[in-house]
Amino acid sequence: MSEKLNVLIVGVGGQGVLTLGSLIAWASTLSGIEVTVAETHGLSQRGGSLAVHVRLNNKDAPIIPVGEADHVIALEALEALRYLSYARRGAVLVVNRLRLPPPLTRPPGLDVVEEALRKTFGGSVYVYDADNEAKQVAGSPLYSNTLLLGISIAVDERLRRLISTVKVEEAIDTLFSGRAAEANLRAFNQGLKIGFSLATTRGASKAVR
Incomplete structure (x- = not known):
């Protein structure tokens, strides 16, 4: 039986949540994986909460049920908290260390958010300042x-088994052109380096314990 994986991408409108969903879907197709993609909450205008459900080798309903996401990519930290109930026990969470609170609200700070995520999911939570890193390596x-x-691909072996890094690069070349393709490739490859480093450090820490 083909391995199944449910990937939930969350963030706010204007962050490229839909673009990331399309990229994963295209890379999955190139890797020979059956994929379904669905958007929920529909508020893809700038600043609105948005989630994209990507189901790999899963012919069930397109929306990932609560408690069944195997991997969550959060482009904004507060959205990681908002959709926390969708993640199954043992899920991998990759979270951008960015906080974009709605107007006239007083949400928790980044440290509080990170502590809450780690309290629930422990060592399977990876928080990184992706905005700053992307600006440094890709210009924006x-x-x-x-x-x-x-x-995400570097820290989650299940995702890496299903989606080849080569196919992600091919998908980037298909979906983007010119400088945008080059910038996305730089960002993706930098993410791989960071992810493998994080996974190695986390593994060494567990071994010491």
Whole structure:
């Protein structure tokens, strides 16, 4: 039986949540994986909460049920908390260390959010300042979504088994052109380096314990 994987991408409109969903879907197709993609909450305008459900080798309903996401990519930290109930026990969470609170609200700070995520999911939570890193390596924080995908594939062996890094690069070349393709490739490959480093450090820490 083909391995199944449910990937939930969350963030706010304008961050490239939909673009990341399309990129994962295209890379999955190139890898020979059956994929379904669905958007929920529909508020893809700038600043609105948005989630994209990507189901790999899963012919069930397109929306991932609560408690069944195997991997969560959060382009914004507060959205990781909002959709926390969708993640199954043992899920991998890759979270951008970015907080974009709605107007006239007083949400928790980044440290509080990170502590809450780690309290629930422990060592399977990876929090990284993807916006700043993307700006450094690709010229704009807009490429943080592709950078987070690189981290996700590096830290989650299940995702890496299903989606080849070569196919992600092919998908980037298909979906983007010119400087945008080059910037996305730089961001993705930097994300891979960061992710493998994080996974190695985390593994060494567990071994010491």
